[in-house]
Amino acid sequence: MDSRYNHSSVEAKWQKIWEDLRVFRAAGETGRPKRYVLEMFPYPSGRIHMGHVRNYAIGDVVARVFRMRGYDVLHPMGWDAFGLPAENAAIDRGVPPARWTLENIAYMKGQLKKLGLSYDWSREVTTCAPEYYKWNQWFFLKMLDRGLAYKKVSVVNWCPSCETVLANEQVEGGRCWRCDAAVVPKELSQWFFKITAYAEELLADCDRLTGWPERVLTMQRNWIGRSSGVEVRFPLAEPVPGEKEIGIFTTRPDTLYGVTFMSLAPEHPLVEPLIAGLPEAEKVREAAAMMRAEDRIARSAEGGEKHGVFTGRHAVNPLTGRKVPIWVANFVLPEYGTGAIMAVPAHDQRDFEFARKYALPIEVVIGPPGVPLDPKTMAEAYTEPGVLVNSGPFSGVSSQEAKEKISDHVEAKGLGERRVNYRLRDWGISRQRYWGTPIPVVYCEKCGIVPVPEKDLPVLLPEDVSLTGKGASPLAATDAFAAAPCPACGAAARRETDTMDTFVDSSWYFLRYTSPGRDDRPFDSAEAERWMPVDHYIGGIEHAVLHLLYSRFFMKVLRDLGLVSAGEPFESLLTQGMVIKDGAKMSKSKGNVVDPDALIEKYGADTARLFSLFAAPPEKDLDWNDRGVEGAHRFLGRLWRLVSENREWMLKDAGRRPAGDETGDARKLRRSTHAAIKKVTEDFDRGFQLNTAIAALMEHINVLTRFAADSSLGPGSATDVRLSFVEGVETLVVLLSPFAPHISEEVWAELGHATLAAMEPWPAADPGLVRAEDVEIVVQVNGKLRSRLTFPAGTPEASLREAALADPKIRPQIGGRPIRKVIVVPDRLVNVVV
RNA sequence: GCCGAAGUGGUGGAAUUGGUAGACACGCUAGAUUCAGGGUCUAGUGGGCCUCGCGCCUGUGGGGGUUCGAGUCCCCCCUUCGGCACCA
Numbered sequence: 074m075d076s077r078y079n080h081s082s083v084e085a086k087w088q089k090i091w092e093d094l095r096v097f098r099a100a101g102e103t104g105r106p107k108r109y110v111l112e113m114f115p116y117p118s119g120r121i122h123m124g125h126v127r128n129y130a131i132g133d134v135v136a137r138v139f140r141m142r143g144y145d146v147l148h149p150m151g152w153d154a155f156g157l158p159a160e161n162a163a164i165d166r167g168v169p170p171a172r173w174t175l176e177n178i179a180y181m182k183g184q185l186k187k188l189g190l191s192y193d194w195s196r197e198v199t200t201c202a203p204e205y206y207k208w209n210q211w212f213f214l215k216m217l218d219r220g221l222a223y224k225k226v227s228v229v230n231w232c233p234s235c236e237t238v239l240a241n242e243q244v245e246g247g248r249c250w251r252c253d254a255a256v257v258p259k260e261l262s263q264w265f266f267k268i269t270a271y272a273e274e275l276l277a278d279c280d281r282l283t284g285w286p287e288r289v290l291t292m293q294r295n296w297i298g299r300s301s302g303v304e305v306r307f308p309l310a311e312p313v314p315g316e317k318e319i320g321i322f323t324t325r326p327d328t329l330y331g332v333t334f335m336s337l338a339p340e341h342p343l344v345e346p347l348i349a350g351l352p353e354a355e356k357v358r359e360a361a362a363m364m365r366a367e368d369r370i371a372r373s374a375e376g377g378e379k380h381g382v383f384t385g386r387h388a389v390n391p392l393t394g395r396k397v398p399i400w401v402a403n404f405v406l407p408e409y410g411t412g413a414i415m416a417v418p419a420h421d422q423r424d425f426e427f428a429r430k431y432a433l434p435i436e437v438v439i440g441p442p443g444v445p446l447d448p449k450t451m452a453e454a455y456t457e458p459g460v461l462v463n464s465g466p467f468s469g470v471s472s473q474e475a476k477e478k479i480s481d482h483v484e485a486k487g488l489g490e491r492r493v494n495y496r497l498r499d500w501g502i503s504r505q506r507y508w509g510t511p512i513p514v515v516y517c518e519k520c521g522i523v524p525v526p527e528k529d530l531p532v533l534l535p536e537d538v539s540l541t542g543k544g545a546s547p548l549a550a551t552d553a554f555a556a557a558p559c560p561a562c563g564a565a566a567r568r569e570t571d572t573m574d575t576f577v578d579s580s581w582y583f584l585r586y587t588s589p590g591r592d593d594r595p596f597d598s599a600e601a602e603r604w605m606p607v608d609h610y611i612g613g614i615e616h617a618v619l620h621l622l623y624s625r626f627f628m629k630v631l632r633d634l635g636l637v638s639a640g641e642p643f644e645s646l647l648t649q650g651m652v653i654k655d656g657a658k659m660s661k662s663k664g665n666v667v668d669p670d671a672l673i674e675k676y677g678a679d680t681a682r683l684f685s686l687f688a689a690p691p692e693k694d695l696d697w698n699d700r701g702v703e704g705a706h707r708f709l710g711r712l713w714r715l716v717s718e719n720r721e722w723m724l725k726d727a728g729r730r731p732a733g734d735e736t737g738d739a740r741k742l743r744r745s746t747h748a749a750i751k752k753v754t755e756d757f758d759r760g761f762q763l764n765t766a767i768a769a770l771m772e773h774i775n776v777l778t779r780f781a782a783d784s785s786l787g788p789g790s791a792t793d794v795r796l797s798f799v800e801g802v803e804t805l806v807v808l809l810s811p812f813a814p815h816i817s818e819e820v821w822a823e824l825g826h827a828t829l830a831a832m833e834p835w836p837a838a839d840p841g842l843v844r845a846e847d848v849e850i851v852v853q854v855n856g857k858l859r860s861r862l863t864f865p866a867g868t869p870e871a872s873l874r875e876a877a878l879a880d881p882k883i884r885p886q887i888g889g890r891p892i893r894k895v896i897v898v899p900d901r902l903v904n905v906v907v
Numbered sequence: 908g909c910c911g912a913a914g915u916g917g918u919g920g921a922a923u924u925g926g927u928a929g930a931c932a933c934g935c936u937a938g939a940u941u942c943a944g945g946g947u948c949u950a951g952u953g954g955g956c957c958u959c960g961c962g963c964c965u966g967u968g969g970g971g972g973u974u975c976g977a978g979u980c981c982c983c984c985c986u987u988c989g990g991c992a993c994c995a
Contacts, residue, residue, distance in 0.1 A: 246992095287911075287912090288910090288911050288989080288990080291910065291991095292910090292911085292989095292990055294910095295909095295910070295991055295992095296990095296991080298991090298994065300994070300995085302995080322994095322995065323995060324994095324995065325995075403993095404993050404995095405995080406993080406994065406995090408994090409995075410994075410995065413995095414995045415995080416995090417995095421995070422993085423993055423995075424995085426993095494995090496991095496994055614990095617990080618990090687919095687920095687931085688920080688932085688933095689919070690920085693913095694988090695919090696918085696919055696920095698918080698919065698933070700918090700933050700934070701918090701919065701932070701933055703933085704931095704933055705932085708932085710946095710947090714947085755923080756923095759923070762923095764920075764921085765920090765921065765930085765931080767931080767932095768921075768931035768932075769930090769931080770931095771931055771932075772930075772931065775931090778948095782948080782949095849927075850927095851926080851927045853926090853927090853975085853976075855975075856974090856975060856976040857976095861927075893975085894975060895975090896926090896975050896976075898926055901926055901927085902926055902927075902976090904926080904976060905975085906976090
């Protein structure tokens with residue numbers, strides 16, 4: 074055994090052995106309990122970054138520990154391989170997207186292998202492979218069949234830089250989630266997945282996801298945005314051909330008596346019929362057009378300028394008979410509720426501001442009990458609960474109660490119905506891009522939209538496409554692809570040339586891993602039953618509402634298609650923090666990037682893994698620090714030295730364990746060993762607190778190292794000391810093996826073991842050994858620490874009390890004052906209250 | 908504005924049920940190794956006072972409170988980060 078540790082040769086050696094022995098294949102045995110450990114698969118951008126290293130190191134420890142605990146572990150890896158960067162590479166450098174992607178995958182796979190991650194590579198999944206995206210198309214057809222996929226013209230979020238549409242979830246603060254360009258509105262005909270059909274269930278099931286971080290659930294709940302209220306129909310006051318009423322949605326039916334005007338979104342279909350023929354029509358038309366053209370962000374930002382225009386028409390409040398003017402207002406959103414609102418300026422801040430600006434009447438219908446509000450002097454809307462006034466038969470009723478009573482009244486009179494509204498919009502999946510899954514439909518002049526028959530799947534993405542980055546979608550410009558016969562009548566027709574959002578790919582990949590080879594169906598239901606749900610899903614918080622919501626939706630759709638029985642894909646979720654350096658997220662532009670290849674080259678994969686796990690708890694941001702990396706590396710060096718210096722004599726005792734009647738040094742060594750087992754095991758079970766688990770291993774090695782240095786440890790030492798030391802070192806190696814697997818295997822072998830450390834059973838702590846024999850009792854006077862005494866564990870309260878009061882350091886502190894109380898916490902402290 | 912998370916030494920972070928604050932690591936200081944450097948090892952390291960005793964005071968963003976005892980529980984406030992942001 075060399076006196077210095079050579080990480081390069083050792084790491085390569087064990088990676089090959091693991092691979093040759095197929096150690097990490099999921100067995101699929103029914104006799105053992107299963108664990109499905111999954112990390113979010115990467116986009117093959119070219120190279121892995123430190124965020125990946127951290128993510129995959131965490132997941133690998135989880136997978137390895139469960140394996141050692143006897144579970145049949147599924148721990149797969151794959152590639153989220155469709156996406157825009159591949160097209161950009163093609164445009165910038167003329168490399169075909171497929172080639173660029175596959176080359177990146179090959180390189181990154183090599184990087185992951187160099188990290189010693191325990192993946193079952195036989196299940197590798199690549200989403201840009203036709204064998205994979207065929208099933209995206211198949212799901213699309215199933216959803217089309219069930220009305221869960223549909224096409225409509227709508228105003229969409231257009232990213233001018235990516236030249237494609239974005240789903241609502243993919244717009245962050247008015248900017249593209251990927252390239253940060255300002256998003257603009259654009260009217261397009263698009264395919265949608267009807268995620269709103271599952272809004273209620275997606276919301277309700279958040280309560281069942283007890284293994285998820287609360288903040289992610291909060292974000293999902295907010296995103297779904299359920300609100301319940303009433304839809305009320307307001308008849309038009311003047312005759313308008315073909316129209317007779319305006320439907321509005323409100324969550325405040327208790328304020329119905331305070332309506333003083335109505336506001337329509339400028340996009341509302343009623344605007345044109347209302348104004349047609351009126352003298353002010355042209356003015357209103359122009360104003361509405363300007364509002365529609367307003368910058369989307371400015372229009373939806375709070376504090377943004379509210380403005381509007383009077384249509385010249387009126388509606389009638391169905392409860393009071395009062396005639397109120399109909400306005401068009403920029404702040405009314407066309408896609409929420411009915412795109413029209415009743416305005417109650419006294420009790421809604423937006424309506425209040427609008428009313429003040431245009432001198433519209435303000436009528437108070439709710440007030441704090443006994444304090445009349447005066448509309449003339451109000452500085453803002455009164456939105457708190459209160460008691461109804463000026464509300465006909467409902468005056469005097471609390472606003473809380475009035476909500477129900479007025480809703481009942483509205484329904485009874487046939488004026489409207491209770492309704493639930495969601496902020497969640499349907500998921501627009503059309504992308505005007507090349508490198509994605511073709512949407513399997515054909516447009517026929519005679520037959521209309523015709524789905525591609527299942528037997529003709531996959532609709533292959535053509536490879537000989539010219540990508541210029543200019544003009545229309547690349548597929549639309551490729552006649553060989555776009556021209557196709559109608560599947561129904563055979564006439565010349567055109568294919569859909571949009572591709573699917575890549576989030577479709579990642580919405581079910583975890584199911585594909587359970588049976589990646591199936592070519593007759595997306596996955597084998599029996600295998601999915603065995604492995605699903607994913608027990609531990611680990612990845613970045615940035616997918617809190619994107620990927621994680623879409624996957625939940627898909628799972629429910631697949632359940633309703635009868636393909637799976639579970640309705641939730643991820644039992645528990647760990648959102649790991651970002652990797653930070655010099656106060657900022659690592660990025661090329663900031664020049665604070667740490668390259669994993671260079672790190673592995675210099676220190677080895679074990680060091681890279683260990684530091685990623687040690688520097689912070691998994692869910693918190695990790696501050697990268699090169700000195701800290703050195704520290705992790707030194708720890709491994711100490712292990713190596715400890716073993717190499719004692720190896721010779723330890724070999725004779727390999728695998729032997731002490732008898733159990735140890736005292737003195739042997740007992741102390743054993744206590745350290747079993748305390749380490751207990752701590753590492755508990756930290757792992759307590760939400761994967763891997764940083765403190767590693768600290769416990771460091772404490773243990775410090776005990777072993779110090780002992781080896783202080784005593785003349787060797788073949789001549791007493792048997793119980795030798796065996797306790799061997800137990801300490803061997804246990805350390807086994808406990809460390811999930812964190813730093815390569816050095817652990819090497820040291821394990823050097824200690825005379827023919828087995829793999831990775832396959833060793835996880836050790837169990839002996840509680841009798843962990844318990845300390847002597848404990849230090851803290852003695853306090855009035856809660857302040859005054860003395861420390863050592864006692865055997867389990868000393869009775871009375872003895873502790875007596876000894877504390879007799880303590881020479883305590884007596885002067887009491888100073889003859891009367892003792893009011895003595896609190897004794899066994900094995901911990903005595904507090905004398907005077 | 909609303910929702911959520913957090914605030915502990917020079918730094919990253921521990922403290923699991925209200926019971927010794929600062930585990931572990933980095934950094935720093937001193938020493939050892941025939942000491943160029945590096946490596947390795949040992950000791951010390953929250954702040955302040957000091958009669959240098961294994962002494963006293965103080966200390967977990969700030970201010971109150973509950974308690975024999977609070978980093979931990981309650982109330983108010985401040986700061987930072989993340990999400991949502993005219994959703995009727």
